[in-house]
Amino acid sequence: MNSTNPVVSIIIVSYNVETFLMNCIESLKRKPSDVPVEIIVVDNNSTDYSVRKLQQKFPEIPIIQSESNIGFAAANNLGASYAKGQYLFLLNPDTVVEEGAIDELYNFLTSKPSAGAAGSYLKNPDGTFQISCYPFPTLFRELWRLLHLDSIIPFGSYPQHKWDTKSPHQCDVVQGTSLMIKRNLWDALKGLDENFFIYSEEVDFCYRLVKAGFENYWVPTSRVIHYGGQSTSQFAREMFLQLYRAKIQYFKKHHGNFVTFIYKTILLIASLLRLFLSPLVSWINPDAKIQQRQIQENYKYLVASLSHL
Template identity: 35%
Template sequence: MSNPNVSIIIVNYNGGDVVIDCLTSIFQNLDTASIEVIVVDNDSRDRSPDFIEQQFPTVKLLRQAKNLGFGAANNIGAHHAQGTHLFLLNSDTLIQQNILPTLVNKLESSPRLGIVGPRLLNPDGSFQLSTAYAIGLWGEWRTLQAVRKYRQPALRAALAQQYQADRDVDILVGAAMLMRRSHFFEIGGFDENFFMYFEESDLCQRFRNAGYHLLYTPDVALIHIGGFSVAQVAGKMAAEYRRSQRYYYKKHRPQWEQWVLHCYLAFKQWQQRQRT
């Protein structure tokens, strides 16, 4: 394919249960003449790369010899992409309509617009929280309050009402993000020091540092099953979450916030030891 408008990049890690459905939904609902689909496989052992190769011969499948993590795999996909735009898509998403023209039009409406994220839905079609406040002590507290409201069915409807129109946001969840390929490389792509967690928050922060703003739009939506790959290795990833959090604070936050985080995590570890 020559000069596709959008390169869709999907990172796969043992996602056989979801990635085939994701790819099927892409080819059923999007204009295949204007896209290329790239799957970066992080050394899956469930034969999902073989299934992709057999069922979707037009997909550019990039097999890796080890699990490189989400950010590094997306960087590889971006370097192989030919599209004007990159659409970073999780393997556990389902496309239900041709959402790309709307997203591309919004992105191209302003040269200072860095990333556009669509509305995310749960598998039952209900609202899914897909934005966050800028990472920091205050921002993480505000995001936690939003998450607590989201988890209470009685409060979720009121929260969803706040997302009925386009709005500038600090962070877009990395399940579905559209950006110009040139901007992605301008800011240096993903920081590969993040293996998992905080990598999209870091990307969003660096877009904002470069003077771009981020847009959430409810005008188009897709289903995000959520947490599939992470759920498989939840125990191992708890320590990785804290490592990434510390690194993010060291990179972006003032020293006093780093110190507060250090004290908080030390206290949490002490509490855990007391319980065992």
């Protein structure tokens, strides 16, 4: 599948997800694109048998091995530095790409000069719909989301499940799970910001792309199954902290110190509220006791760490 003159470069960043990585690549091999593509795997210093298995099963695929876990953004930038295609397709290893998914993104981007990036319709393993697009974060949207008010009126998130699934939809942020980007714009924006170790790197990139005068789109005719969180689940509590560290970083970069201070205050109040209400939820619903205990531990960790973020 790796073409000597690829039009699309598929970049897969892998970390200790051997089985998922094999399944992902097999899906790419099973349902090849009509467009010439290359596959580049960047391994973030996995300690499982990912690299060995990949070398044995797919020797034609180049593997870039990092000596340490350099993070999602840096690893994608590393893969892009080896890419030859005019389009970069960032793909998570815990995905299965359905037939035509790559072609649909490519055809859309080539036909839409104003579009800079396009993402796929993501499905859960059971075939149900998975949210993959978001509005840009603001203080009020984050407060709305933290108070779980989106279930009443979707403001902190999109009502994406109601979108037309036959035509592309413009949006602020497209999740980096299955995201195709025009190479010239990637180069102009200097790729992903490596200061984001994990989380919010695609939010930052999409924001910079829009500021540069281009648009992000969701292309529902491109279908990808996403298992979700296979690398991050190995360090669940630390990843919870990383999620909010990245959000704070985003606010600081694009909105300054004062807005960041307000956001951290919102986080503190929301965290204390969750800690206060969690025992009540456990009492009302005993089946949720274990889950609520984990939530309590996560928010205690966040409150204890907030002054250092």
